[in-house]
Amino acid sequence: MGDIETVAVTDLPDDFTEVSDRTLLDVREDYEWAEAHVRGAVHIPLDEVPARIDEIDLDADLLVVCRTSGRSYRLMEYLLMRGIDGTVVSGGMVAWQSAGKPVETGPAESGPAESGPVESGPVESGPAEFGPAATGPAGPDTDSGASS
Numbered sequence: 220m221g222d223i224e225t226v227a228v229t230d231l232p233d234d235f236t237e238v239s240d241r242t243l244l245d246v247r248e249d250y251e252w253a254e255a256h257v258r259g260a261v262h263i264p265l266d267e268v269p270a271r272i273d274e275i276d277l278d279a280d281l282l283v284v285c286r287t288s289g290r291s292y293r294l295m296e297y298l299l300m301r302g303i304d305g306t307v308v309s310g311g312m313v314a315w316q317s318a319g320k321p322v323e324t325g326p327a328e329s330g331p332a333e334s335g336p337v338e339s340g341p342v343e344s345g346p347a348e349f350g351p352a353a354t355g356p357a358g359p360d361t362d363s364g365a366s367s
Contacts, residue, residue, distance in 0.1 A: 222299070224306040224307070225306060225308070226307070226308060227310075228309070228314045231243070231308065233257075235258065236258055236259035237259070238259065239279065240280060241279050241280040242275060242276045242281055243257055244261050244282065244284070245261065245263075246265040246283060247262075247284075249262075255323070256312075256322060258323050268294060269297075277303060280305075280306065281303070281304065281306065282307075282308055283295055283306070283308065284307075284308040284311050285311045285312070287314075288310060291307040295307055
């Protein structure tokens with residue numbers, strides 16, 4: 220994963236609602252998004268990204284976030300093989316919340332995140348498409364203690 224760029228959560232804005240030159244793509248599952256997400260992020264669960272790639276603004280700098288970075292790395296490996304550049308948010312939402320950055324809660328919406336109260340961190344889960352037998356990127360899970 221040496222060719223994949225990373226960015227620290229402390230180098231990112233707290234809210235992506237008004238950010239037009241960067242897209243924060245959250246690839247966690249719906250229940251994880253509902254528990255805590257970054258305002259203005261685009262939510263597409265990892266296994267849905269190939270079918271929904273047209274929903275991502277590829278003219279903007281792409282930042283990918285999951286729980287702890289495992290799914291983000293796997294997606295970036297997949298996208299890089301297709302000529303799409305992007306950056307992994309190092310440490311994912313665990314790092315985001317550990318840094319005391321704001322989060323919102325609530326169900327997934329079409330488009331940017333909606334308002335909701337702040338809550339504690341999400342729980343990791345794993346989509347089938349990006350596993351070892353999948354057509355998407357495969358590789359070892361780098362999220363700690365759970366499938367990514």
